[in-house]
Structures are given as structure tokens and as C-alpha cells.
Amino acid sequence: VYGIGYHFPDALTYFDKRSEIFTDSLFSLLAVGLALGALTKFQLKIYDEERKINKEQQEELKRINSSQNNFFAGMSHEIRTPINTIIGLNEMIIRENQDEKTREYAAHIQVAGKLLLSLVNDILDLSRMEMKRMEIFSERYDTRDMFQELVDMIQIRAMEKNLKFFVDVDSNLPSELVGDERRIKQVLLNILTNAVKYTKEGSITMLVNWDETNPEKKLLRVSVVDTGIGIRKENIQYLYDVFKRFDEKNNMKIEGSGLGLAISKSLLDLMDGEISVDSIYTKGSTFTVVIPQQVADATPIGEEGFLENSHKITYENYRQSFEAPEAKILVVDDNEMNALVVSKLLEATKV
Ligand code: ADP
Numbered sequence: 001v002y003g004i005g006y007h008f009p010d011a012l013t014y015f016d017k018r019s020e021i022f023t024d025s026l027f028s029l030l031a032v033g034l035a036l037g038a039l040t041k042f043q044l045k046i047y048d049e050e051r052k053i054n055k056e057q058q059e060e061l062k063r064i065n066s067s068q069n070n071f072f073a074g075m076s077h078e079i080r081t082p083i084n085t086i087i088g089l090n091e092m093i094i095r096e097n098q099d100e101k102t103r104e105y106a107a108h109i110q111v112a113g114k115l116l117l118s119l120v121n122d123i124l125d126l127s128r129m130e131m132k133r134m135e136i137f138s139e140r141y142d143t144r145d146m147f148q149e150l151v152d153m154i155q156i157r158a159m160e161k162n163l164k165f166f167v168d169v170d171s172n173l174p175s176e177l178v179g180d181e182r183r184i185k186q187v188l189l190n191i192l193t194n195a196v197k198y199t200k201e202g203s204i205t206m207l208v209n210w211d212e213t214n215p216e217k218k219l220l221r222v223s224v225v226d227t228g229i230g231i232r233k234e235n236i237q238y239l240y241d242v243f244k245r246f247d248e249k250n251n252m253k254i255e256g257s258g259l260g261l262a263i264s265k266s267l268l269d270l271m272d273g274e275i276s277v278d279s280i281y282t283k284g285s286t287f288t289v290v291i292p293q294q295v296a297d298a299t300p301i302g303e304e305g306f307l308e309n310s311h312k313i314t315y316e317n318y319r320q321s322f323e324a325p326e327a328k329i330l331v332v333d334d335n336e337m338n339a340l341v342v343s344k345l346l347e348a349t350k351v
Pocket of ligand 1: 190194195198226228229230231239244245246247251255256257258259260261262285
């Protein structure tokens, strides 16, 4: 208006009285105020609508995600039943069949079956975590038994690959701790298996240390050192991502899904633990896991080694460890095949 007044003074109408000027100004102010108010309200309305749509979309996404997880959890559960039947009946073939070729095929079915089962279990674990349904169950457990079991499993795999396997367990480690033994074993087995998988020659070392420096938070610390292929520095940040695998070209022949470390990390988070890695590409890696544990029996486990006690399990000469012709076992299962597997596996014991 000032601009028009300056350039075209003739176009202006002059007020006669001062009061008219004030009234006019007042109306202008009101008009502008109303216009601004309406505009703001309009914008707020748009904003509100967008927020509502956004919220609905997010809820929809959550719904899809959770139904997907439910689906995976359900499917994994369903898939496990037939796999168990396959593994169980295949076990009977290995036990009962004398023909070398058949036993060899059956041994391959066993390896593949177990791999499939562990993959399905991993997916089940992952969907449980996503649904926040994963739980940690703490109980007292025997530390020697747990590490012995791990050593037995890894020693066989290391031997098959001609790798040396060293074990060094702190003699001050309490005999019994309180924690979720099954999940701790799962995490440790995963990093130990990885060490064997990703090492072509050299050695695997497991170091177990009991740290009581903080009496409020006593720590079980396990390091697994390998002389394997190592991990590039830039890849370390993605190590715990789901389905991430590195050096795909070189590792093509190595079985894996890229789920193990992701699950381990989530399990450790739930147990208030930590995992860290130190690696030099082409030279080797050290994975360290730290988990707070309570002490159930502080008696130190002592010096006795773990490798000497280890025994090799073979199918070459399967023999039932007991016979109990008088014994009866009631097995309840809604799946007929499972019942068959159980009765077949028990057949030799005459139960
Ligand atoms: P997976 O072994 O099934 O592929 P993981 O989640 O256990 O899955 O490991 C993710 C990736 O991290 C592996 O594919 C491998 O590339 C790398 N990795 C893990 N452990 C080691 C190791 N000890 N040495 C070298 N690379 C490793």
C-alpha cells in the first residue's frame, strides 16, 4: 500500500478525520489477524492429519512386523518337528546299517539335518528377540561340566581340520555359578565354531578368566583366539548385523548364515554382558565375551586340564549303554512320527 501510495498518489483516498484513520487501522489489524489465524489453523490441521497418517502407517508397519515375526516363530516351530524326525530316523540308519555307502550317505544327511536345525533354531531365536519374547533363565550350573562340553565339541572339529586346540581355564574359577548356562553355551559355541570355521591352519585358543575386581559385579571372561583369516577393520562395525557375512568370495565353501553373532550380541545384551573383537586381517581374530555371573559355590575348579578328559564320540561302534527290558516310558506327542522316532531310538535298550 505504501508503494502504491508513493508511485500513484492519485489512487489514494484521504481520510477526513483522525478517528476514521484509527477505525480503518483497527479493521485492517483485525482482518490481517483473522487471516493469519485462519491460515495457522489450516496449517495445523494439515499437520495433524499428516501426523495421524504417519502414526497409522507406523502402527501398520509394527503390525506387519509382528505378524511376520509370529509367522517366522510359528514356521520355525513347525519345521523343527519334521527335521527332528529326519535326524532321528537317520540316526537309526547309521546305527543299524552295515553297508558302508549307505552309512556314508546317512552321515551326510545327519550333517545337513543338524545344520538345517541350527538354522531354524537361529531364526526362531531372532523372531523371539524381535518380539521381545526372549527370556534369560538363571540357574546354578557346574562350570567344569559346561566348559568340558564345549571343549569336547570343539576339539573334534579342530582335529578334523588339523588345527591345534589350546584351553586355558583360570584355576580360580568357581565350581558353580548362577546364570543361563544354555544361552552362555550357545554364545561361546558360536564364537568357538566361527574360530574353527574361519581358520585354515594354526590354532584355536580358549582362555577363561574369572574377574572379581569388582565384588558387586563378578565377571566371567572368555576369549577365543584364532590364527584365521581375520576381519577387515571396516567390516568390524557390521559384524553383529543380521545376515552379514564378509569375504563372500573366499568364504563361499564355509557354511554360515550370518546370524550367529547377531544372536550372540542380543543374548549378551539380555544377560548384561558384552562382546568385543580384536582382529588383524589375514592374521587372526580374538573374540572376547564378558558376562556378569553370581557365585553359587566358590570352591575353585583347580588345575585339572580339560583336553585330557575329552572323549571322541563316533558312530563306528554304537552300542546301547544300558538295557532295561522291564522299564516302560510313556511318551506323549501329537505327532505320530515323533513317537516312532522315540520308540526306535529306545529299541536297543529294550525299554
Ligand atoms: P556365520 O558364521 O554364520 O556367517 P556369524 O554371525 O557367526 O555368521 O559371523 C558373521 C561373519 O563374521 C562371518 O560370516 C565371517 O565373515 C565373520 N567372522 C566371524 N567370526 C570370524 C572369525 N573368527 N574370523 C574371521 N571372520 C569371522
